[in-house]
Amino acid sequence: MNTNPLFESAPIVLFLEACDTGKRLDAFVSEKTELTRSAAVRLIEEGSITVNGKTAEKKQKLSMGDCVCIVLPEPEPMEALPEDIPLDIVYEDDDLIVVNKPVGMVVHPAAGNPSGTLVNALLHHCKGTLSGIGGVIRPGIVHRIDKDTGGLLVVAKNDETHLALSEQLKGHHINRIYAAIAIGNFREEHGTVSAPIGRHPVDRKKMAVIRNSDMRSREAVTHWSVKARGDADGQSFTLLRCELETGRTHQIRVHMAYLGHPLLGDPVYGGGNTKFEAHHRSLIQGQCLHAGELHFTHPRTGEMLHLSAPMPKEMQRLTEILF
Numbered sequence: 001m002n003t004n005p006l007f008e009s010a011p012i013v014l015f016l017e018a019c020d021t022g023k024r025l026d027a028f029v030s031e032k033t034e035l036t037r038s039a040a041v042r043l044i045e046e047g048s049i050t051v052n053g054k055t056a057e058k059k060q061k062l063s064m065g066d067c068v069c070i071v072l073p074e075p076e077p078m079e080a081l082p083e084d085i086p087l088d089i090v091y092e093d094d095d096l097i098v099v100n101k102p103v104g105m106v107v108h109p110a111a112g113n114p115s116g117t118l119v120n121a122l123l124h125h126c127k128g129t130l131s132g133i134g135g136v137i138r139p140g141i142v143h144r145i146d147k148d149t150g151g152l153l154v155v156a157k158n159d160e161t162h163l164a165l166s167e168q169l170k171g172h173h174i175n176r177i178y179a180a181i182a183i184g185n186f187r188e189e190h191g192t193v194s195a196p197i198g199r200h201p202v203d204r205k206k207m208a209v210i211r212n213s214d215m216r217s218r219e220a221v222t223h224w225s226v227k228a229r230g231d232a233d234g235q236s237f238t239l240l241r242c243e244l245e246t247g248r249t250h251q252i253r254v255h256m257a258y259l260g261h262p263l264l265g266d267p268v269y270g271g272g273n274t275k276f277e278a279h280h281r282s283l284i285q286g287q288c289l290h291a292g293e294l295h296f297t298h299p300r301t302g303e304m305l306h307l308s309a310p311m312p313k314e315m316q317r318l319t320e321i322l323f
Helices: 026-033 037-045 118-125 158-170 253-257 275-279 313-322
Strands: 012-015 049-051 067-070 091-092 098-102 149-154 175-183 190-194 196-198 207-209 221-232 235-244 287-297 302-306
Touching: 012 026, 012 235, 026 037, 026 049, 026 067, 037 049, 098 118, 149 158, 158 287, 175 253, 175 313, 196 253, 207 253, 221 253, 221 313, 235 253, 235 275, 235 313
Parallel strands: 149 287
Antiparallel strands: 012 067, 049 067, 091 098, 098 149, 175 235, 175 287, 190 221, 196 207, 221 235, 287 302
8 A cells, every 4th residue: 555645735545455455445445544434435425535536436345456546625724612621630820730631531622523622621711821832723732642541631821831841841851650451461570662653554543663764653662560460351461550751642552562462441452352341341431541640840930740640430440350
């Protein structure tokens, strides 16, 4: 498969390989890009996706060598608006705010999530006094965590604070510590994963460890240590403390899967559909990962802030059962 590197500004061109023969067009497009199945169908119906230069149907079956061309529409202008959504505030002053994001909440508006995000809630709570560096969609956002990961985020209320926090992040001076439940038993008590991460070369919805210098990837380092070990339903599990040295998309999830220990409840990287999950489905709402600790220097006062947030009650219950 060949993809145009200008993914967001030029047509996406995909050439079918033997393994893709017989796939439906809508399914193929969803699998090979970041588009959802419904978005792919909509683009096909609008004539924005062609096969070998001709208009196609969503149920059209594809053959080896077919050329699929996707023309993405110009993005509609968006602006995050204030929404009265409750926040779990861990720390706040005139310069910054640290919140405990709940599992299931998206950090900022994007396609498919135009409202109900953390940014919408922050705009209401802070009365619009957030750093403008992130633009109208990501005001104040210094770093992010996945939708299905809960935990601590620091948000800047002014540009000076935003720039200072970004420098700390770039210099690895903000300590972000996570609790994670991984599948399997680790042989060692602690270790470090130093493996570059980039967009998966085939599945555009995923990240992957990519060591090929020709592929676009960035340095990624995760330090981990074992907190507890347990067994259930004939399978081993490990409670980990993971500290990020870098902050790549899905970093801990990718690195643990790379070690052969995907996170419990993470179907994207191989941690879904375990017997244990089937027996405790109400407690597992995605990957079992929690951003529980955040340590950084306050940009204005110079004080070292050590902040923490407890695991969500569902994840806490899982640890009680397993460990």
